[in-house]
Amino acid sequence: MLLSEAKILIIDDDVDVLSAAKLLLKRHAKLVDIEKNPQKLPFLVTNNDYNLILLDMNFTRDVNSGREGFHWLDRILDINPKTKVIMITAYGDIEMAIRAIKAGATDFVLKPWENDKLLNTIEAALQSGASLLAATGTANEEKTKEDSKKGKPSADTIIASSDSMKQVLHTSERVAATDANVLVLGENGTGKTQLAKHIHQHSKRADKPFVTVDLGALSETLFESELFGHVKGAFTDAKEDRAGRFEEAKGGTIFLDEIGNLTLPLQAKLLTVIQERRVTRVGSNKPIPLDVRLICATNMNIEKMVEEKVFRQDLLYRINTIELDLPPLRERQEDIAVLADFYLKQFSKKYNRPVTDISSALIKKMQQYNWPGNIRELQHAIERAVILSQEKTLQPDDLFLKSSGGQASTATGFDLEDMEKTLIVKAMKRFNGNITDAARELGLSRAALYRRMEKYGL
Known part of the structure; x- marks a missing residue:
């Protein structure tokens, strides 16, 4: 597609960025819309046929982790997988770029950008097919669905050799055969989403949808519309009927992540739906029966929240018929080596790198490390090491870990920038x-x- 024929949407919380981008692109594109509030993205994407979206990675609530940007990237691709998305950020690094493309983005640019380079990037995105990583991800999703039907292990299979994790998996598989509500507890990065998928894949609902909702990324104003749906005309941007996430999960499983982030009024609305097992779209008075399996998760001390009266006890009773507590990686050292080897093979194949082994010295270093980010941190550390290593065997200096002060370091004492240089x-x-x-x-x-090279004066 030519840029002159393209309809483009720009989402950024910086009005200066929006103004500059629109001023540049309106001379070249057929249509350029701008929006400061990312919460309006679902409605804009649903009701407009955009060819390309420029999406900020970081909004005011989540300064530089990119978390909100990845959430909204997922929502865009859920609504229209064919939309080209270019992520923009002032905090660019190789890990963020890789994650963005892996998650389905077409490209990645840093701000402030050079106008000619931005135009070239947009033109290339419009003319390209889906990125290789995105296509691979789609293929893997289809394979996961097919494998789950056949009872084969998939990419979401949980790897564990420690007794504590084996017990969790044993319990989860027994629970999977029922429709009991499950509450998964655990620190960030321990694999709560993977455990929820594992339960779904071992249930009678395995061939039905598995719908994930990140409650921590939903505002109060969008909560009901996102989860329960709305009818045309229910509010200003409601230009057509839309099913909520509960309806999308019909016959399958809905996974409500970060449920501890809900305010008391939203907890009350969710409790009503769970109790009555029916949902009413915003703007309608017609209840819709629900047939879903409910799995929730949180990294918070939810029992303490009940004591402090910031989480409803009756809601807790409803969601934790069965409670599964995922141990942090530091308490399951037996799993570190097998997880590291799994990710090594996965990323070596994915990025076509010749890295085939992990040295015993590096294994020892990993087992001595505290892993505050748990499995997610291990996965990212191995991914980065595979990409940057120039040898066939990973050594201690290849792995970026956090020191006790929270700064990235290596065994030699270099910080992240020193090592990259x-x-x-x-x-x-x-x-x-x-x-x-x-x-x-x-x-x-x-x-x-x-x-x-310019940054480091090389």
Whole structure:
């Protein structure tokens, strides 16, 4: 598609960014809409046929983790998987870029951008097919569905050799055969979503939808519309009837993540739906019967929240017929080596890297580490190490871990920027200054390598 024929939406909480982008793009594109509030994205995407969306990764509530951006990227692709999405951020690094593309984004740009480069990126996105990583992800999702029907292990299979995790899995598989509501507890990154999928895949509902809702990312104003749906004309942006997430999960499982973040008024609304097993769309008075399996999760001390009267006890009774508590990675050291090996093989194949093994010294280092980010941190650490390592066996210096002060460090005491600079210098020497070869070896684009070389004065 030509840029001159494209309909573009720009979502950013910075009005200056919105104004500058619209001023540039309106001279080249057929239509350019801007919006400061990401909460309006579902309605905009549903009611407009955008070819491309420029989406900020970081909004005011979530300063620089990219969490909100990834949430809204998922919602866009849920509504229209064909929409091209370019993520924009002022906090660019290789991990964020990889995660964005892996999650389905077409490309990734840093702000402030150069106008010509932004236009080139948009034109390339419009003319390209789905990104390789996004296509791979779609294929994997289809394979997961097919494998779950056949009883085969999928990409979401939980890997565990520790007694504590084996017990959790044993209980979860017994529970899966019933329709009992399940509450999954555990720190961030312990695998609560994977356990919920595991229960779904071992249930009688495995061939039906598994719908995930991140309650922590929903505002109070969108809660009812998102979960319960709405009818045309229910409010200003409601241009057509829309089913909520509960209806989308018909016959399957709905997973409500971060349920501890709900305010008391929203807890009351959710409790009513769970008790009555029916939902009423916003703007309608016609109840719709529900046939869903409910799994909830939180990283909060929900019993203490009940004592402090910030979480309803009657709602807790409804959602935790069965309670599963995921142990943190530091309490299941037996699993660290097998998880690291699993991710090593996964990412070596995904990024076509020649890394095949993990040294015993690195295994020891990982087992001595506290893993505050749990499995998610281990996964990202191995992914980054596979991308940046120039050897077949990962060594202690290849892994970026957090020190007790929370800053990234390595066994040699380098901080993250020192290590990245060192890796770039090594790659440039290895390829005699050839930017293309060095960038390919580092897993970076030429533009990204240039930016880093300028940053480090190389």
